[in-house]
Each structure stands twice: as C-alpha cells, then as structure tokens.
Amino acid sequence: MPLKSKDLLGLEYLDKKEIELILDTARPFKDLFTRSIKKVPTLRGKTVVNLFYEPSTRTRTSFEIAAKRLSADLVNIAVSTSSVVKGESLIDTGKTFEAMKADFIVIRHSLAGAPAVLARNLNASIINAGDGFHEHPSQGLLDLFTIREKKKRIAGLKILLVGDILHSRVAKSNIWGLTKLGAEVRVVGPPTLIPYKIEELGVKVYYDIEKALEGVDVINILRIQLERQQESLFPSVHEYIELFQMNKERLKFAKPDALIMHPGPMNRGIEISSDVADSANAVINEQVTNGIAVRMAVLYLLSAKKR
Amino acid sequence: MKLLIRGGLVVDPETKLNNISDILINNGRIEQVKNGIKADGAVEIDAKGKVVIPGLIDVHTHLREPGHEEEETIASGTRAAAHGGVTSVFCMPNTHPPLDNAPAVEFVLLKAQKEGIVNVFPIGCITKGSNGEELAEIGVLKKSGIIAISDDGNTVMNSQVMRRALEYTKMFDIPVISHCEDTALTKNGVMNEGYTSMVLGLRGIPTHSEDIIVSRDIMLAELSSGHLHIAHVSTKESVDLIRQAKKRKIKVTAETCPHYFSLTEEDVKKTNYDTNTKMKPPLRTREDVSAIIEGLKDGTIDCIATDHAPHTIEEKNKEYDLAPFGIIGLETLLSLVVTELVNKKVMTLSEAVSKMTINPARIFNLKDRGSLKKGNIADITIIDIKKNYVIRKEDFVSKSKNSPFVGRTLAGFVEKTIVGGEVVWPIKEETNR
Numbered sequence: 127m128p129l130k131s132k133d134l135l136g137l138e139y140l141d142k143k144e145i146e147l148i149l150d151t152a153r154p155f156k157d158l159f160t161r162s163i164k165k166v167p168t169l170r171g172k173t174v175v176n177l178f179y180e181p182s183t184r185t186r187t188s189f190e191i192a193a194k195r196l197s198a199d200l201v202n203i204a205v206s207t208s209s210v211v212k213g214e215s216l217i218d219t220g221k222t223f224e225a226m227k228a229d230f231i232v233i234r235h236s237l238a239g240a241p242a243v244l245a246r247n248l249n250a251s252i253i254n255a256g257d258g259f260h261e262h263p264s265q266g267l268l269d270l271f272t273i274r275e276k277k278k279r280i281a282g283l284k285i286l287l288v289g290d291i292l293h294s295r296v297a298k299s300n301i302w303g304l305t306k307l308g309a310e311v312r313v314v315g316p317p318t319l320i321p322y323k324i325e326e327l328g329v330k331v332y333y334d335i336e337k338a339l340e341g342v343d344v345i346n347i348l349r350i351q352l353e354r355q356q357e358s359l360f361p362s363v364h365e366y367i368e369l370f371q372m373n374k375e376r377l378k379f380a381k382p383d384a385l386i387m388h389p390g391p392m393n394r395g396i397e398i399s400s401d402v403a404d405s406a407n408a409v410i411n412e413q414v415t416n417g418i419a420v421r422m423a424v425l426y427l428l429s430a431k432k433r
Numbered sequence: 434m435k436l437l438i439r440g441g442l443v444v445d446p447e448t449k450l451n452n453i454s455d456i457l458i459n460n461g462r463i464e465q466v467k468n469g470i471k472a473d474g475a476v477e478i479d480a481k482g483k484v485v486i487p488g489l490i491d492v493h494t495h496l497r498e499p500g501h502e503e504e505e506t507i508a509s510g511t512r513a514a515a516h517g518g519v520t521s522v523f524c525m526p527n528t529h530p531p532l533d534n535a536p537a538v539e540f541v542l543l544k545a546q547k548e549g550i551v552n553v554f555p556i557g558c559i560t561k562g563s564n565g566e567e568l569a570e571i572g573v574l575k576k577s578g579i580i581a582i583s584d585d586g587n588t589v590m591n592s593q594v595m596r597r598a599l600e601y602t603k604m605f606d607i608p609v610i611s612h613c614e615d616t617a618l619t620k621n622g623v624m625n626e627g628y629t630s631m632v633l634g635l636r637g638i639p640t641h642s643e644d645i646i647v648s649r650d651i652m653l654a655e656l657s658s659g660h661l662h663i664a665h666v667s668t669k670e671s672v673d674l675i676r677q678a679k680k681r682k683i684k685v686t687a688e689t690c691p692h693y694f695s696l697t698e699e700d701v702k703k704t705n706y707d708t709n710t711k712m713k714p715p716l717r718t719r720e721d722v723s724a725i726i727e728g729l730k731d732g733t734i735d736c737i738a739t740d741h742a743p744h745t746i747e748e749k750n751k752e753y754d755l756a757p758f759g760i761i762g763l764e765t766l767l768s769l770v771v772t773e774l775v776n777k778k779v780m781t782l783s784e785a786v787s788k789m790t791i792n793p794a795r796i797f798n799l800k801d802r803g804s805l806k807k808g809n810i811a812d813i814t815i816i817d818i819k820k821n822y823v824i825r826k827e828d829f830v831s832k833s834k835n836s837p838f839v840g841r842t843l844a845g846f847v848e849k850t851i852v853g854g855e856v857v858w859p860i861k862e863e864t865n866r
C-alpha cells in the first residue's frame with residue numbers, strides 16, 4: 127500500500143494506515159545505522175533539494191543525512207527571509223528547481239501554506255519541513271516513532287504538550303498524529319499561547335501544569351520563543367519559569383516512567399530545567415537519531431509514487 | 434433616438450412592476466412602460482423570455498485609477514461593470530493619490546466621462562490622506578461631485594474624528610461609510626479566527642474586530658445624528674447590532690457582499706490556501722453566513738455591493754500571508770445573487786434587485802435612478818435568469834482575474850446593459866464612444 131499523495135504536507139492529510147506504514151518503514155532504516163556502511167542505493171539518481179527559507183540546522187541536516195544514506199543527490203538552498211518579500215516568487219523558485227529535475231523539494235518556510243502552494247504548482251514531491259504555525263509532519267512522525275519504540279504502543283497513552291502551543295507547528299503535527307493513533311492528548315500553557323478552538327481537535331486544555339501532568343506517559347516540552355514576551359503573550363521569562371518550567375519537582379506529578387521529549391533546540395533553564403533534560407527519562411537525543419530514519423522512510427515511500 | 438425594449442418580464446421593486454411589458458426610451462429617459470407600445474422609428478430590442486430590471490448600482494467599487502492602473506482603470510472597471518449588468522459604480526477613494534481633494538475627484542469624473550462606459554460616482558475621503566486624523570475638505574469635495582465619504586481600507590480609529598465626520602456631514606446630507614475594523618485586533622491576521630485558521634496555522638481576524646467598530650460607530654451615529662453607512666458587513670453580531678440600531682431609529686444603513694453569503698472560512702481550507710479567498714473582512718463561518726442572509730431578508734442589510742478589489746495575478750499568486758486582500762466582484766454580482774438568493778428561495782427577484790437598485794439610489798440620494806419609473810434615466814439591465822453558465826477567467830473584462838468563483842456554474846446571465854438609453858454591453862465597437 128503506497129501513500130496517497132505525492133507530497134507530505136502534514137499529518138492532518140494522512141490516515142492512520144499511512145502513518146503506521148511510515149513508522150513501520152522507518153524501523154529497518156534505523157537498524158541500518160548500526161552497520162559500518164550506513165548507506166543503501168535506493169534513491170540513486172534522484173535529486174533532493176533542501177529549500178530553507180528559515181534557518182534550521184537540525185531539520186536541514188537531518189533531511190540531508192537521510193537523503194545521502196539513500197544515495198540521493200542533494201542540494202541545499204538557504205534563502206533569507208528578507209529576500210522573500212521582494213525577490214523571486216516562491217512558485218518561480220520551485221519551478222526553477224523542477225526544471226533542474228529535482229524529484230523532491232524539502233521546504234521550510236515561515237509562512238503557513240507555502241508547501242501547499244508549491245505542491246499545487248509542481249510535479250515534484252513536496253515535503254513540508256515546517257511551515258509557519260501550520261505543521262511540521264516529519265517532526266511529528268519522529269515523535270510518534272520514538273514514543274512507539276519506547277512505550278511499544280500509542281493507543282491509550284496520555285501525552286502532554288507543554289508551552290507555546292499557539293506558534294508550534296510541532297504541536298499541531300503531534301496532535302493530528304497522536305489522536306489518529308488513539309492517544310489522549312493534553313496541552314498546557316498560558317491561555318495566550320493556547321490556540322483558539324484547539325479543543326475541537328480532540329485535546330484537553332489545562333492551565334495548571336500539576337493537574338495536567340497527572341498520570342501522563344509522555345511529556346513533550348516545546349521551545350519558548352523569547353520574543354513572544356514583547357507581544358504581551360506572557361509577562362516575563364521569570365513568570366513563565368515560575369508557572370510552566372518542567373523541573374524535577376513537577377515531574378513527580380507524572381507517571382514515574384514518563385518520557386521527556388523536546389523537539390529542540392532547548393532553552394535550558396527556561397522551558398526545561400537541566401536536571402530534567404539530562405534525566406534518565408529523557409529521549410531527546412534519540413529523537414534526533416529517529417528523525418533520520420523517519421525521513422528516510424518518507425523519501426523512500428514518496429519515491430515509489432511516480433508522477 | 435428612441436429605443437423600445439419589447440416583451441420582457443419587467444421587474445422593478447420601486448414601482449412594484451412584475452409583468453410582461455414594453456419599455457420605451459426617448460432621449461436617454463424612460464418614456465413609457467406598458468404592454469403593446471407602438472413607436473415608429475424606434476430601435477427595438479427583443480426581450481422575450483428575458484427579465485428586464487433597473488440597471489444595478491454598486492455602492493462599493495475600487496477602480497484603482499489613479500495610482501494602480503495595472504490592476505484596473507476607469508475604462509476597464511466600467512467595462513467590467515457593464516459586463517455584470519452594473520450601470521453605476523461608486524468608486525472608493527483609496528487611490529494613489531487618494532480622493533481627498535477636489536482636483537483628484539475632478540480627474541476621476543473627467544476620466545469617467547471620456548473613457549468610462551457606465552456612470553461613475555466618486556466617494557471622497559473622510560480624512561486628509563485617509564490617515565484618520567484631520568477631516569478632509571468635505572464641503573469642497575461635495576461640490577466637486579462626491580456622493581459620500583469613506584476612508585475605506587482604513588478605519589477612522591479616533592472616535593472623536595469619526596464623531597465629527599458624522600456631525601459635519603449633516604449639512605451636506607451624505608452618508609459616512611465606515612470600514613469597520615479594529616486594527617489592533619486584526620493586526621497580522623489573514624483569515625477569520627476560528628477552527629479553520631487554527632488548523633491551517635494562519636493568523637486570525639476575530640469577528641469582534643468588526644463588531645466593536647460597528648458598535649462604536651452606531652453609538653457615534655446616535656450621538657451625532659449623522660448618517661452612518663456600514664460597509665461589507667460579514668458577522669452575525671454586526672447584523673444584530675444594526676438591527677437593534679434601526680429599531681431605535683438611529684440613522685444607519687448597511688451593505689454586504691456576495692462572498693459573505695456564498696462562501697465560508699472553510700473555503701480557505703478547501704482551496705488549499707488559494708489567495709482568492711483572502712479578503713477583508715475575511716470569509717466567516719456558516720453561522721455568520723446564515724445571519725447575513727437573515728439580515729438581507731428582514732431588511733437590516735439594505736444593499737448588496739461588490740467591494741470589487743482588483744489585484745494582478747502576480748500580486749495574488751503567492752503565499753497566503755503575502756498576497757493582498759480583496760477579490761473582484763462586478764462581473765459575478767448579479768449571478769451570485771440570482772444563484773444564492775433568488776434560486777434558493779431566500780428572497781424574490783424583486784426583493785433581491787431592490788438591494789442593488791432602489792435602495793442604493795435612496796440611501797445615496799441618486800435622483801432619477803434605481804427604478805424604471807417614467808422620467809427616470811434609462812439605466813436598464815436585461816438578463817436571462819434561467820441561463821446557467823460557467824465563470825471563466827478568460828471572460829472577465831476586468832484587468833484583474835482574482836475571483837474565487839472561477840469554475841462555478843451560476844445562473845442569471847447578463848444579456849444587455851443599457852446606460853442612459855444606450856446599449857453598453859455587449860460592447861459593439863471600441864470606437865463607438
């Protein structure tokens with residue numbers, strides 16, 4: 127069973143079966159990492175373009191390694207956001223790469239819907255590597271993969287997302303994926319950082335972190351963007367730490383074996399204390415490893431989709 | 434020259450006409466409306482099987498000239514109007530430079546006279562440069578030919594300035610048209626705030642941003658007893674506020690646009706971020722749409738206007754956040770009204786037509802227009818109400834093609850548009866004018 131779409135735009139658009147297929151496909155790719163030669167010829171002759179309108183070393187490098195381990199050719203393009211407004215249009219840029227026979231365009235953009243615009247206009251497979259406040263599907267998939275690997279299941283688990291839900295594409299992709307696979311998802315944060323109508327996605331909203339933590343199996347801590355303070359979304363970093371920082375004391379309210387996750391990069395001492403980040407329950411570094419396996423699975427499955 | 438429109442079903446809300454009649458036009462005015470007119474030497478138009486209505490009056494059009502002629506000009510915009518059965522357009526003053534001074538207004542009128550094919554009635558600015566601070570020379574503007582004032586595109590956020598505008602205009606008997614948007618609440622927003630914006634990850638514009646200013650301006654209209662006209666109503670709460678205000682005899686009138694009764698925020702998602710669903714105010718929820726329809730039915734909303742806002746393909750073919758707000762509307766106005774309101778039995782054709790003819794004429798004091806009364810100027814539209822047709826980009830005569838209705842099948846095809854007794858649509862030859 128292949129994926130239905132030529133593109134990966136978000137977990138909203140995948141059904142449960144497709145998500146499971148990607149996770150299952152990632153498994154053998156991860157096993158490959160323990161071998162001395164970590165490369166397979168699967169995508170030989172294919173070209174992947176990493177088109178990043180927003181800097182993100184992590185995601186870009188992860189896609190780069192994934193592509194290379196599948197033997198694809200890779201081009202990295204960094205576009206500064208300032209040139210977006212005045213310069214060449216997104217569609218023209220995409221068409222240029224298509225003319226150069228790009229098979230995949232991995233796009234990171236600060237504006238929601240930018241990957242959808244490309245997908246509509248191009249034949250190449252478009253992979254959303256994060257668009258505005260919309261989705262970050264490969265991150266969502268690697269989080270699902272990590273949870274399933276550690277907990278052996280997803281259905282029935284209680285999973286808490288902490289912090290800036292409003293501006294988090296990671297949260298959005300997590301919510302779609304986790305709820306489709308049967309988990310109970312909770313979000314907690316200041317009301318100004320909780321999106322309007324989020325409950326309609328089937329999640330429970332909390333403002334009290336201790337209550338929110340009760341009985342949870344997984345805690346996914348989101349990065350706080352410090353500039354949100356200037357938009358009056360929270361009064362100060364100090365107050366945020368007081369109310370929402372994940373620290374050892376608070377961790378006691380969760381299940382003892384609760385997984386600690388963070389999409390990175392972390393603001394240590396702000397949304398997460400160092401002792402929690404480095405605790406035995408933390409799987410933050412494994413998330414990074416799993417990211418490569420999941421992205422290989424995505425490239426592999428989309429390459430089977432011929433246009 | 435005499436023109437005889439023969440055998441059409443004449444529907445005129447003002448004179449309550451709704452039967453097969455002939456219309457005789459002499460010297461640009463309506464001379465006779467009755468069955469079996471004999472007129473030797475008159476040019477005849479056969480309207481059998483067609484519906485004949487007063488020419489439509491669009492109280493909210495952006496013609497873009499001067500300043501953005503790549504989007505639309507007075508020449509192209511009036512042709513788009515004629516194509517849509519619109520015989521009079523009220524053009525908004527947010528041009529470059531804006532219509533905040535007499536020479537600018539005179540330029541538009543002169544251009545319209547030379548290059549326009551339908552009537553153009555300019556709207557002047559409320560404030561100088563439309564910056565919301567100091568009143569424009571409204572009296573001078575009135576003398577140069579404006580029929581209302583508006584800072585459309587911007588809200589007069591200073592309540593004292595808005596109060597003065599409503600007070601000052603009482604001596605000219607012209608409405609103050611309010612673009613209701615609390616700009617602090619709409620900042621950075623690109624679509625309606627709600628479930629869909631959350632899922633799409635787009636910044637939201639809450640309905641309250643409209644409701645707050647509607648509410649404030651109604652209070653200011655009460656305070657000043659000036660005439661407030663509310664542009665492009667899009668929310669349930671606004672409809673309620675206007676309904677209550679009318680009950681309290683406050684001098685308030687209102688318009689909505691076809692997209693607010695035919696599309697919802699879900700269309701942004703259905704079209705996968707198509708920027709032709711991006712406008713201000715944004716497309717709202719189904720509940721708002723029902724309230725708008727209710728408001729049209731019970732008379733709370735007086736007019737249906739286009740808010741025709743042309744933007745080039747280059748401007749619109751972008752990421753959702755980067756594209757400008759606005760869609761064109763002149764060429765789909767009547768068909769959307771017929772398809773969404775008349776054919777769905779929300780209101781009769783006569784009731785629907787009144788929102789685009791006699792109501793605008795009354796509200797904006799247009800003499801001799803808006804109805805097929807004897808003696809009136811012969812602005813007339815002939816439509817084939819049963820004909821279904823597909824909206825195609827290639828058929829638009831507007832310079833811009835930014836319509837979310839492309840590809841839709843609509844009813845109510847404009848056969849002929851007559852302005853001052855002359856057929857302006859279909860356009861015969863460009864050299865004829």
Ligand SMILES: [Zn+2]
Pocket residue numbers: 585586587612613664665713
């Ligand atoms: Zn407006």
Ligand SMILES: [Zn+2]
Pocket residue numbers: 493495525585586740742
């Ligand atoms: Zn407007």
